[in-house]
Amino acid sequence: GLLEASRALGVVALDARHCVMWSNAKAGELLVPKGAGPVACQSFTDFIGAAGIGSETFRQRLENALRTDETETLSIRRDEDSIRIHIDAPVNGTRLLYLVSTTSELPSAESQSIRHDPLTGLGNRLVYDDIVSAWSAASDASRLAVLTMDLDRFKVVNDTMGIAAGDELLRLVARRLQSVTRGDDVLIRLSGDEFVIIQCSGSQPEGAESAARRAIEILSRPFLMKGQQIHIGASVGIALLSAGEDPQDLLKHSSLGLYAAKGAGGGTFRFFEPALEHRAVAQREMEAALRSAIARRELSLVYQPQVEMETGQVRGFEALVRWERPGRGMVSPIEFIPLAEQIGEIHAIGEWVLRRACEQAMTWPASVMVGVNVSPIQFRNERFPLLVEEVLASTGLPPERLELEITEGVLMDDSDRVIEMLWALRDMGISIAMDDFGTGYSSLSYLNSFPFSKLKIDQAFVRCEQTPRIKKLVASILRLGESMEMRTLAEGVETREQYEELQANGCSQAQGYLISRPMPASDIDTFLQTHSSGARLEQ
Structure with missing residues (x-):
């Protein structure tokens, strides 16, 4: 698939000073088959020079290419083949280099585009996977934090102003978030109104908390669109990387933090903690049990009388739904009715x-x-x-x-x-x-x-x-x-x-x-x- 194809590429991410932020194992394998690949904070051109890769002319061309904002492809001759380096345009101060042997097919413009969100120009999930995979193998993995956020009232804009207005709002959100990311931070758009900040440096958890506060604050300011002030806001979930952690697990953890932040009313942030995962498992179990209860007719009704205060005559009864969950006892409607609304079963109930x-x-x-x-x-x-x-x-x-x-x-x-x-x-x-x-x-x-x-x-x-x-x-x-x-x-x-x-x-x-x-x-x-x-x- 596309994800496997992307991992077959060597990928190096450089900051605005052309220093290595991270690289995947394939990059080291292509550049230095029998040695150590580039390390974080090292100048990429210094690494190339110290490793004796390419001629002086090549290294000068590489330096010149990195000084511009244009995409360019360079080649390094080797004994049996050559390596091509595709230098992508910088996004938010971060530049990605894709390396491939000429015995493989150089990534086409189409395959490059799958790594970027066409609406905002930000990197997408493939870029996220590469960054987190590289950091997960690093000795200082705990310096990386992932902040997952989504917009609190984006659907209202889409529904009332149209999809085109929603797209424009997403572009404006991306620009604002770019303005508050720092240093080596990388901004990703996952899908819809969901964005991710990968914080690659700084002291944790203080750095992630500071980034979350900046993002929430700047997105709480009104957006001016079509002469109207639009108020949205954002919620943020934060997860800190552990050595060897899978990128998808880290994203799941930050998403659980996001759900907790939204559950607290939105406009705030929450760090992932194991209790959130236990809660998510319990909710999935309750979802399955509720669907089963509907199918098996485990729900029942009770009735509470309503009386005329003057005469005491019974005017009517309010029907109240009850659920006795097998092996668990009575489940409060305060718990299962919102869940039914969330999973789409409220219509059947x-x-x-x-x-x-x-x-x-x-x-x-x-x-x-x-x-x-x-x-x-x-x-x-x-x-x-x-x-x-x-x-x-x-x-x-x-x-x-x-x-x-x-x-x-x-x-x-x-x-x-x-x-x-x-x-x-x-x-x-x-x-x-x-x-x-x-x-x-x-x-x-x-x-x-x-x-x-x-x-x-x-x-x-x-x-x-x-x-x-x-x-x-x-x-x-x-x-x-x-x-x-x-x-x-x-x-x-x-x-x-x-x-x-x-x-x-x-x-x-x-x-x-x-x-x-x-x-x-x-x-x-x-x-x-x-x-x-x-x-x-x-x-």
Whole structure:
């Protein structure tokens, strides 16, 4: 393949002073078959002279070629053949020399181009492999660090401004990163919006941390494109090379650091540590287990009642998905729902939950509704309203008995399209509730534009210490809901005091352990019979 072909070449990397940064074993084999190849920090022309390679004329031509920014090919005569040296144009102060025997085919322009990213002119993964392979065999391997980074909001630019704008942004990013790399550092573009800085010198880990901070800082500054200021930012993962380490393992480690940085909210850096690898293995195992759980129908639903605060009458039940993992016990939805969103299984889970909840709700009294949570990812499927319509038709559940609960994250994803989808659902007669209100991107404009019939006050506001400030905040949310003719429901109600204060402030409905813990569908009939004259609050 191309990678094997590239490793058959002798490769030497020179810095701006024409000193050797690194070289692969093939280069030494071609230049000095029975001696030592070039070493780091040694002038390449001095090495050529000391080894007696080529004539004085050749060495002068080599020196002259290195002083220009042009590509050039030189030849050294030997007894049985000659060596050709292709001198590439410098990139960010680094120059690559490719060596090949004339008994082999000299790399063509096409084969040279496979080592560089055509969009930015930076080296690519093949260059990365050569550099790290050479350093891995060196006695001072621990001086090398790899920083893998990607852009935090690049997809938004691609989606809203077009691919051409995205390409231009990548070129601008490459230039900025080149401006903050130091000395012998090499900048690589791996793919998409992923870049790598190979730090070939400096004290570690301080040098890598400093480089990461410079990269994050300069990419946090706005880019001016088409008269607009574009804000992106970057996250960075760092791994330090160990002697003999495989280049791909090092890249995997820095990528794990990158995932940890993005998991911390982005705009920061994280060093690789073994715990990250253990976590990645555990996540892969959970991914496989979740896919299996969906196929084997290991998921189940429980239902938590919602009551009218004034009368205690059961208004409906919220369907909550549960997963009991064989041999591991219950897995929290906080763990597996984000994972399902990440690996693309949320659509299958969401459809199953919707269908199963509607089927089971058909066995309840006609006055009792069922609430189903919908992930923001599900709204990226433009056919979602049609799916809901089909489920209602096949189960026979009247649309007036279904309430879809969405989080505020839905509102930030192509709001015009989402508004259209929500109105289509509302026009069917379905109720729309905003879940966890007050914890995300709430604004009056959203409430005015979207067809909400209910605001669910997040349990964080109910369970936390009821300071005067929190009480005023909750009261203002309740007044807001009333002024917009929306029902309000408080989640996480656990004490009579909470219940009574919320009721006094005009809250419509309540849900929480004070009323009941979530229950399996088989317990709902008994619960409804016991609470037919109004919910009895738990002691």
